[in-house]
Structures are given as C-alpha cells and as structure tokens.
Amino acid sequence: MLGGYLPFVAALVALLVGVAAGKAWERYKLRDGRWIDRRKARESHHYVLGLNFLVANQTDLAIEELSQAARVDADALEIHLILGNVYRERGQVTRAIQVHQSLLKRQKLTRVEHGYVMLCLGLDFKRGGFVDRAVDAFREVLRLDPANYYALLNLQKLYEEQHQWDEARRIRLELLKLPGPETPARSNAILAFMDTELGLAAARAGQPDVAGRHFKQALELDPTTAPAHVGLGDIRLPQGDVAGAVAAWEKLIDIAPERAYLVFDRLQRAYERAGTPERFADRCRRLVAANPQDWRARLALGQHLAQHGRPAEGLEPLLEALVRNPHGLMVHEAIWDVLVQLGLDGASVQRYVQAAKDAVFYLDPHVCLKCHYRSTELLWQCPHCHEWNTFVEERIAPVKDPVEL
Ligand SMILES: [Zn+2]
Helix, strand or coil, X not given: CHHHHHHHHHHHHHHHHHHHHCCCCCCEEEECCEEEECHHHHHCHHHHHHHHHHHCCCHHHHHHHHHHHHHHCCCCHHHHHXXXXXXXXXXXXXXXXXXXXXXXXXXXXCHHHHHHHHHHHHHXXXXXXXXXXXXXXXXXXXXXXXCCHHHHHHHHHHHHHCCCHHHHHHHHHHHHCCCCCCCHHHHHHHHHHHHHHHHHHHHHCCCHHHHHHHHHHHHHHCCCCHHHHHHHHHHHHHHCCHHHHHHHHHHHHHHCHHHHHHXXXXXXXXXXXXXXXXXXXXXXXXXXXXXXXXXXXXXXXXXHHHHCCCHHHHHXXXXXXXXXXXXXXXXXXXXXXXXXXXXXCHHXXXXXXHHHHHCCXXXXXXXXXXXXXXXXXXXXXXXXXXXXXXXXXXXXXXXXXXCCC
C-alpha cells in the first residue's frame, strides 16, 4: 500500500518544497479586477483537512475537502495537482489525466509549474499503462528541468520494463550525477545488472564478443554480480575455452558462495569434460566446511557421489541436507533416488524416515490469513492476532488449477 503512494508522496514533497522556495508563486493575483490573496485557499480549513485525510490514507474524504478548497480558489495550481494525484493513486487514471491536462491549458504557467504538471501527467500515463505517452511526458519534464530526479527515475523504470537496457543505462548514468538516496555501491550494482542484461541479449543474438565486453564491464562495476559470472562462462564454453569457463564459474563461488548453486551443474559437466570429476566433490566439501548450513552443496555432493557409483557414501550428505532443509522437495527426491539405487536397503530407509521425523517440521502446516502465523494444526483462534476462524491449510499450489474432469 505504502509503496504505491511513495512516488506520489515524493512528488508532493518536491512540490511543497518548490512552493516554499516560492519564486514562482506570487501571493496576490488579480482576478476579475480584484486582488485575491492566494494564500487564502491554502489556509482554508478544507485544504488543511484534505492534506490531513491524505496522510491518514482516507482518500475519499481527502478528495471531498480538496475539491472544496479548489472551489475557493480555482487558480490554486497545487490543489488541482494534488487532487489529480489522489485520483491516480485510487486507480481513477482517466480522471487524473483530465484534471492534469486541464491545467496545461492554463495561460502563464511558469517553467517550474509546467514541469510539475508534466511530471504528474507522466505518472498518470505510466499508471495507466500508456508507455509511449509517459515517456514523452517525462522527456518533456527533463527538457524543462534537466536535473529532475523523479522524471529520470521513472524514465529508467519505464525503459527497464520495456527491456530497453541501453536507454535505461543512459538514464541511470544521468541519475548518478544528481544527489539521490542510493549509495555509490548500490548505483554501481544497478548499472552492473543492466550491463549483464545487455550481455545476455548480445549472447542470445549470437554476438559473444559484445556479450563478453558487457559481462566484464558489469564485473568491473560490481564483482558480486552473479549472473555476469555465469554468462561469461556460458559464452566461453562453446568457444572451446573450458578452462576460461571454469575460471569464471569458480570465481562466482569465491565471491558469492551463497549463489554457488547457480553453477553446480555447469561446473560438474566442465570438470567431467576435463577428466577431473573429483574436483566437483572437493568444491562442495569446501563450501560445506565454510558454511555448515549450506544444504545445496550437501545435496549436490550427495548426488554427485551417487552418480559416480557411491550411493552409500552419497546418502550421508543428503541426510545432512535434509536436517538443514526438511521442506526441500529436491532433497527428498534425491534421497529416494539413492535409496532405490541401494535396493531400498531397510536400514538406510529407516535412517531416512527417522531423520525426517526428527527435523523440525510443520507436518500439516496451517496459516492465519490475517497475520500469517503458522501452526502445525488447524486452530480456531489465532494465538498471535487473536482473530477467530482465520486458519487455512498452507500448501504450494500448482501454477494453474487442474482442469476439472
Ligand atoms: Zn493471526
């Protein structure tokens, strides 16, 4: 909920700061031959009440009060801007566009005011899914105000959604020049992911050299960019550079061991190809030694040993993986494969059953719909939020409901 309001709150804050800075706003304005005190509209109780309702998320009441305030002074630009923004955040995009577009027709909008209106309009278009018009609106804001952080940020997001990584990257570099909430490290990480996307696109288009340059650039920006390491190995292998591919994937394990499993299959095949399959088992053992909770390395080790004719030896790391991740279906599947390979040896099956029982486990998980409290059984009153009859059975559903027969 809050997330949806953030761009709007940001725009509101920017607007109010602009108002306080004030050059664009004369206090008095001549209307119908009379001087109107412009501050009156903003000081009317409708305006203040409207802002209060806004902060309290009571948008219906906010719209009512702000509409009243707008009637007191039809010229007050910011009230109409805010009113339009509230319509947008409520999902009434057409209404928001109407309100904001009517402001554009006004005579004598200053450059700053024009920029604010276009920014709000761009947000309306973006919310309504009118991508091209949103891009045009944000571009117009930047023509009026080249250092507009919100216009740049929204433009970046739009290009990202369209997978136009080149454009998104260019905008991101513009944003780097402005003071913003992101740390330099975070900014580099974002740029690195964009470079990685450019690399992946080039690899798909059959341009491994271009792809390689993008991956390397990504890793210079942020050496922890896992998919860039994966991609670098993926373009080296088909070029016959097995050692280079292995080096890229091993680097990923060194730099981001928590992502090591992304390259388990690849490394296993590459080591086989190089005639040194035991290097894979070594890798897994080192990962486990460095992080005893690493159930994925134990799973990979167990499967590797079983595939190389050592199922009894492989069962040990698999049972250890089970203790650390009893909900992992992959672990149970791997264990059953090994048990079958062992001819369903009674003692081994018994060990598996006991290990599964001993692991802390929600045997029949139920979850409270109100507060997400979990329980191993159906409860009528939630011990956490004290609501009645809120528990449902928790299960991983198939993506699509099965077709009824
Ligand atoms: Zn609850």
